[in-house]
Amino acid sequence: MSQEYQVLAGPEGYLPPAAAVMGVELPKTGEALVEGSLVSDNEALHKIADKLLSAKNPFFFPGPLLLWAWKAGVAERAQAVRDLADAVGAGVIPMPDYRPKYPMINPAIEINPNHPNLTIWHNKIDVCVFVGVHCHYANIALKIIRGGTSCYTIALCGEAGHEDAMISLRDVNLAKIQELTAIVMDKKRQIAGGGK
Amino acid sequence: MTKNILKMSPAFADIIPAEYRELVDNGPYGRDVGVAELGTFKELLEEHPLCAGCGLALALRIFLASLPAPEDTIVVGSTGCSSLVFPQAAVQNIHSLFGNQNSVASGLKRALKLRFPDKDKDVIVVAGDGATADIGLDMVMHSWFRRENITTIMLDNEAYANTGGQESGMSQQGTVLYMAPKGKNFPKISMPELAREAGCVYVAVGTPAQPRKLEKMLKRAIILARHVGPTYVQIMTPCPTNYKFKNNETVNRLKGLEKDGVFKPREYITAEAQEALNRLEEVSK
Ligand SMILES: Cc1ncc(C[n+]2csc(CCOP(=O)(O)OP(=O)(O)O)c2C)c(N)n1
Ligand SMILES: [Mg+2]
Numbered sequence: 035m036s037q038e039y040q041v042l043a044g045p046e047g048y049l050p051p052a053a054a055v056m057g058v059e060l061p062k063t064g065e066a067l068v069e070g071s072l073v074s075d076n077e078a079l080h081k082i083a084d085k086l087l088s089a090k091n092p093f094f095f096p097g098p099l100l101l102w103a104w105k106a107g108v109a110e111r112a113q114a115v116r117d118l119a120d121a122v123g124a125g126v127i128p129m130p131d132y133r134p135k136y137p138m139i140n141p142a143i144e145i146n147p148n149h150p151n152l153t154i155w156h157n158k159i160d161v162c163v164f165v166g167v168h169c170h171y172a173n174i175a176l177k178i179i180r181g182g183t184s185c186y187t188i189a190l191c192g193e194a195g196h197e198d199a200m201i202s203l204r205d206v207n208l209a210k211i212q213e214l215t216a217i218v219m220d221k222k223r224q225i226a227g228g229g230k
Numbered sequence: 231m232t233k234n235i236l237k238m239s240p241a242f243a244d245i246i247p248a249e250y251r252e253l254v255d256n257g258p259y260g261r262d263v264g265v266a267e268l269g270t271f272k273e274l275l276e277e278h279p280l281c282a283g284c285g286l287a288l289a290l291r292i293f294l295a296s297l298p299a300p301e302d303t304i305v306v307g308s309t310g311c312s313s314l315v316f317p318q319a320a321v322q323n324i325h326s327l328f329g330n331q332n333s334v335a336s337g338l339k340r341a342l343k344l345r346f347p348d349k350d351k352d353v354i355v356v357a358g359d360g361a362t363a364d365i366g367l368d369m370v371m372h373s374w375f376r377r378e379n380i381t382t383i384m385l386d387n388e389a390y391a392n393t394g395g396q397e398s399g400m401s402q403q404g405t406v407l408y409m410a411p412k413g414k415n416f417p418k419i420s421m422p423e424l425a426r427e428a429g430c431v432y433v434a435v436g437t438p439a440q441p442r443k444l445e446k447m448l449k450r451a452i453i454l455a456r457h458v459g460p461t462y463v464q465i466m467t468p469c470p471t472n473y474k475f476k477n478n479e480t481v482n483r484l485k486g487l488e489k490d491g492v493f494k495p496r497e498y499i500t501a502e503a504q505e506a507l508n509r510l511e512e513v514s515k
Binding site: 104143 | 236237238239240241242245246247250279314317318319320
């Protein structure tokens with residue numbers, strides 16, 4: 035590839051390529067992805083906080099891995115993500131499962147990986163965070179969002195990360211979520227104080 | 231353990247859509263509810279895109295209410311009208327390539343036995359007559375020959391309904407359909423008898439016009455597949471769209487077909503399965 039592919043907010047058009055096909059690789063431990071480039075984990079945490087705080091209408095989309103307390107530790111992580119969303123002042127719309135539910139989901143109260151654009155359009159969401167969504171569904175949904183909307187996507191992934199998000203962390207656990215919340219709070223204080 | 235997937239994380243309980251909350255609070259999971267209780271609990275399926283008066287819709291409502299353990303059930307489907315339903319239902323579902331359903335179910339059941347040796351996971355094939363008796367017959371029969379612990383359910387609307395009305399092996403001789411204008415020229419396949427000879431330990435032919443009886447057949451088939459061997463239930467599900475009758479006549483039509491001797495409900499059970507059933511039904515008393 036002559037030029038490096040950047041994973042940027044769309045709309046990129048119908049059927050955008052998977053970022054992996056365009057040469058974007060998953061981050062290694064301690065790294066993260068910002069718009070298709072590898073950066074340190076710490077740099078990405080700050081980028082996420084900046085994006086969320088400068089957004090007009092940010093939303094979190096927690097998936098089944100967080101919404102359902104299916105194993106020990108999940109309820110605590112869910113609470114931490116809720117605290118993060120509250121710290122940002124973001125809305126939360128759940129993705130309780132992946133059933134396509136034709137003819138249509140109710141985009142005001144839920145999001146579905148098979149047509150995530152409906153929820154983003156309906157609520158005019160400009161920055162969104164995927165968290166607790168199984169990888170294969172996150173990938174397809176992130177690609178659809180890039181194809182059909184101008185929404186900026188962030189993926190907080192407990193596994194290896196997502197090339198199809200504009201910013202993606204990997205190995206996200208309770209401590210990482212709390213660290214991000216602390217950074218957000220800190221930046222908010224700075225903004226309120228008029229400092230930089 | 232399994233029911234934990236149905237516990238909401240408290241931090242997000244306030245934003246879970248009502249539909250899911252009702253399933254958690256008043257769904258059939260882990261409860262002894264069935265056809266008699268319909269209307270008192272949140273059903274696994276409430277909206278579907280099937281035609282008004284569809285026999286499948288009636289049968290599937292009863293099927294979903296009859297599941298002994300919906301939280302531990304995986305439905306394996308195949309292309310056809312019923313595959314429009316399962317993506318909407320609150321039960322685990324795998325859609326397989328048309329005709330492959332019994333092979334997919336066999337592999338799945340074996341994997342689940344290895345993964346959860348102490349837990350009964352019900353793998354149930356639900357497919358049309360075309361998928362079961364025609365294009366998937368090879369896979370269906372061999373799963374029975376191999377004595378796989380799965381339940382096979384045929385939704386028999388005597389046609390390839392989803393593709394616009396071709397005759398199937400299950401159509402009656404002489405049937406004229408949109409895409410069978412000259413009339414079918416061989417008789418309906420005796421699938422229940424084939425199932426009996428091929429190794430199914432329990433075979434039943436039922437109708438949604440008799441919901442309680444159908445429920446009993448389905449429960450027996452699912453429980454016996456866990457403990458004894460393959461089972462088969464054939465449900466007569468007339469199609470108003472392809473057979474051109476009024477969509478409020480489905481149940482009457484079923485009753486009429488039975489009265490005229492065209493449709494014959496029946497049950498076959500092996501001695502071994504009968505013994506197991508006696509034991510199990512005794513325990514559950
Ligand atoms: C491999 C393959 N062959 C053919 C088809 C086309 N096809 C779709 S549905 C269908 C018939 C379904 O008939 P049946 O199994 O009786 O189900 P019904 O729609 O009547 O419920 C066929 C042949 C397909 N989808 N895949
Ligand atoms: Mg059919």
